[in-house]
Amino acid sequence: MAFKYKLLKAIDVAGLQVFDPVVRLCYGEEPKLQLRRIGLFIVIPLLTLAAFVALWAYVGPRHKTKAGEVPSPAVVLQAGQDTWRFDAWEDTKAADYKRAGQDREQALAAVNARIEELEPQAEQAAAQLAEVEDAYRTQLMEQVKPLYDEYRQMRVDFRDESQRREAELEDRAAHLSGSVAEREAFLDALREHRQWEEGEKAELAAFKDQIGEIEDAKAPELEAARAQSNDLGQELQYLRKRRDQLTSDNLSLKLADAEQRLEQREQAFLQASSGEEALSLANQILAEEAAMERIETSTYAKPWTLPDQIMRSILCVFTGFVLASIIAIPIGILCGLNRVFMAAMTPLISLFKPVSPIVWLPIVFIIVGGFIPEPSDSALLDFFNAIPVLGAYDVNPAFLSSAITVALCSLWPTLVNTALGVAAIDKDHINVARVLRLGFWSRLVKIVVPSALPLIFAGLRISLGVGWMVLIAAELLSSSEGIGKFVWDMFNNGSSQTFAQMFVVVFVVGLIGLLLDRIMIVFQRLVSFDGAPTAL
Amino acid sequence: MAFLELDHVSLGFGPPNDRTEVLKDVNLQVQENEFVAIIGFSGSGKSTLVSLLAGLQQPEKGCVRMHGQPVTEPGPERGIMFQNYSLLPWLSVHGNIELAVKQVFPRYSRAERKAHVERYIEMVNLTPAADKKPSELSGGMRQRVSLARTLAMQPEVILLDEPLSALDALTRANLQDEIVRIWGEDRRTVVMITNDVDEALLMADRVVPLTMGPEATLADAFTIDLPRPRDRTLSNSDPDFKHLRNRITQYLIGLNEEAKALRVDERKEMPDVRPVDFYATRRTSFWERLRNNDTDAA
CATH class of the missing domain: 1.10.287 (Helix Hairpins)
Known part of the structure; x- marks a missing residue:
């Protein structure tokens, strides 16, 4: 029984109340009521979804465009599967290259x-x-x-x-x-x-x-x-490419080849009679050694695939989100604590809050470019590329511009909510701090921030949602590899297959946005206490 | 020299041309180890008085003194127990008390601090609930946590600002006994604000009525020399008790009538408006209703 309530609590904290009646029904609690709730929370939404898909399947193919007819759900599903198969094939080829x-x-x-x-x-x-x-x-x-x-x-x-x-x-x-x-x-x-x-x-x-x-x-x-x-035909072509990666293009074979050549040169060098010949052979040995080193560190040139681009987009949005939080939370706290500072910041906040990402991006792009004159030799890029996980996705100026644009557009909800949370702190709590003679920092850490946390997290949740929406546009505009770039490429390709893949992106973006929101809800509920505002 | 005193204290608010004096010329001397109850009608400035004693507010005229030194800021030596608990909702019972102990006794080791906190939780009989959050406690339990927090600071004076007025009668009686019991252990100086004559009679050594505001001031004190421990069941039969209660009640009723008589001239015409009831139109969200149903069912 205790487990039941733990489970229900976990469901509640995770923001998955939809499944609450299912669990209760499994435990046989008021079956009639639970069935009614299941009907309300699960069956009706599913029916709506089904009705939407049916409408789409009927209307879509009846509209003809230059890129073929609007794809039906089945075509989109097929396009999605193809996209993922392409990624799996590319991964296999990359693995083949390294096989020995x-x-x-x-x-x-x-x-x-x-x-x-x-x-x-x-x-x-x-x-x-x-x-x-x-x-x-x-x-x-x-x-x-x-x-x-x-x-x-x-x-x-x-x-x-x-x-x-x-x-x-x-x-x-x-x-x-x-x-x-x-x-x-x-x-x-x-x-x-x-x-x-x-x-x-x-x-x-x-x-x-x-x-x-x-x-x-x-x-x-x-x-x-x-x-x-x-x-x-496609599978055969893929298999033939694999065969190439396993034979003529294979890393171990290329290395063996190079080694053999090096050995030959070394042998010849040992037996070289004239000084001229020795010098020439010594030079060749050095060149072969350099070539071997290059081969050793080389990898299969895998093209960007949608799953990789999704991962890069998520990393990009988190980079921007972290940046936004680092800026917004301290400024928000200062605004909430000090009325003079709030008055000073209000015009800036009101002025920049409504600015669209489409305006920010080109400006940010140029400014970031100013900091990175030579992408191959930039301490800033090296710093980001040294971060694990993030480094594997090739941080470049376009990535940074997208992330900064995300930060610029998404920091406002956090800032405003933090300021509100700090300013609205209960006067009694302040009195407690005064009686205890807490210093500025302990008052901030022990009283002000904890009491503002639920609102701060509500702001962060909105920020992340805004950031995710902004990111796709920013990537599209800055040609930063990611979901936005994928959509742009597909649009420019203009075939019926790529048209369907744009529809795939709609669902991918929607699902990831939903997931991010759910994660933030969990955090928000974890820091919330009795009486603190929570949203569902 | 009194332990804690209010010396010709006045306090008001509003701009100079439309001033409302809340307290005017208030004098009070509290002796060490004395339990003083200040009794008055609501709105007479009782909470302002306790804020002045705590140092949360400063008087405009006159002076608040402790050990003869003027009180300029709040501090843990004057522990205050607020009317609405003022517990930090994100901390457990233990955490709330520990925060105070950490601040007042910074030199305690971790073990000493833990022992100290647990001693005071034990004192208010909350050991089983030590790890609960305030939201999981009843009103009476919350007020006990607040009491434990105040006591754990080991203040020289304990200021109780209507500590029990938000509680139901049974819980209230229990807590009254508990406060008196704990006070009896080390007899610290206590100033309690209340609006309940019986409560004042059961607990205090001296009851000081506060006249009706505005321009409230303290009237002459009634000394309660009833023997301790006082039994609340005697309150209906004991002649001394009944006598004192009658006197104080009569005095307070007199104050009320006097105030009414004074007010007749100043009565202002009220505008004929009806307050908007925002809650009447506020729609409960779907999830809220659902949650309510669940708690009803449970």
Whole structure:
């Protein structure tokens, strides 16, 4: 029983009250009430979600764009899976590059076996695709040919009729008398002719469109054959690249090669007779040694993949968030403690709070660039790159500008909340501090900050949310590798596949934002005490 | 020379042309080891008086003296127990008391400090709740923590600002006995503010009425020479007790009528407005209602 209440408490602190009725139901507590609550908190939200997906699946594909139709949920799911598979493949290739000895041979054998298995399949698929394509084309021809014939006939008829009418009109014009009525009648006839011509042309165009629609219609069979062939082709290409990484491009093999060459040079150097030859060989030995060193430290040049970019974005938002907190909390405390300081800061806060990240970023970008004239030789960048985890994601000026922009936009809620929390401290608590004669620092640490903590954390939570929204825009603008850059690349690519991947990003960004918010809620609840404001 | 004294103390607020004198010409001498109760109606300036004694506020005229030295700032030698507990909600019972002990006895070792804190928790019978947060305690328990914190500072004077007025009658009686018992152990000097005649009679050596504000001042004291320990069940039968109670009550009622009579001339016409009830329109959030349901069910 005690465990039940511990569990419920944990759920409450974690901000997952949605599952409260489930736990209670499992313990058989008031099943009727719990079922009603489950219906309210779980079933209804799920139904809404399902209704949204259904609406999306219906409406999306009905809107045609330059990058194909708006992708349906199924297409987006597939695009998401492809994105993750691409990352896994790249990771494997990077690992292959470093494989040596037995490990390398085993991997190579497996790759070769798989290639052998796939090659006939791929050939078969290609053949089948060609077959299906042929069949489809013949069928289409059969279907479309009479229509085209009809179309051509219609055009000829139209041309003939048009010529006949025009000749008639010409003839009439030649024999016009001086009567006004007759001239007016001629004008009407010409007008009528033009109208007829336009009507006929529109009819022809509509007919042509009809044919085009038949030609463009998707043949599910053909699409499936093409998808299968593509899939096999992609996997084969991946396996061949792997084979390269395990053989010709492999690190251990390249090293062995270099070593061998070095040894040859050394042998030759030992036996060199003339001074000229010895010098030349000695130089070659040094060059080979340098080359070996380069090879040893080299890695597989893995392209940025979405999971890596997500990780970099999260690190970037945390860098900005930490920066914002370091600035906002002390200033907020000073504002709350001192009315003069608050009055002094108010115009600055009010002025800069509404400024958009789009404005901050270019300014920050230029200013940061001023501190880092040479990215390859910068103490600032070296400092960040020496931090574990963060260093692995290549901190560059664009990263720092994005992080600083995040900080500039997200520090305000924390600042204002901290100032409010400190200023609103209970007068009784201050009296306690006065009776105990606490000094400035102990008063700050033991009374002021703890009593303001719930509000400070409420501010931090809003800040992190704002920062996450700002970051994507900042990355997009500064071309800092991350989710924003991914979206920008996909937008510029403009294919239906990349269009779907932008939708994947919507869900990725939403889910991570949700997760960050939940984490902050846990912190907020941990520092909250009775009567302190908490939000759900 | 008195141990703690108020010497012709006056205090008011407002701008010079529209001054309200809260206290005017207040004199009080408290002897060492004496338990003095100051009794008065609400709004008469009782809390201001205790703030002056503690040094949280400074008088405009006159002087507050302790051992003959003027009181210029609050300090742990005059321990004050606030009406609304003033416990720090993020600290446990132990933590709240420890904060005070750490500050007042900085030289204590960790073990000494712990022993000291535990002794005072024990004294107010809160040992089982030592690790609880104030929010998990009842009103009476919170006030006991506040008492323990004040006592743990080992002040020379204990100032009690209506310590029991927020409590229900039963808890109140219990705590009254407890305070008297603890006071009886080492007989420190106590100044207690109260609005309850019985409470004053049961606990104090001397009861000093505060006249109605504004311009409140202390009237002549009633000396309570009832033998200790005093039994509250006697309060309905003991003739001395009844006599004293009648006298004080009569005096206070007299004060009230006098004040009313004085006020007739100054009565101001009140504007005909109705206060807005913000709470009537305040909507409870969904989660709040849910939580309320849960506590109701429990």
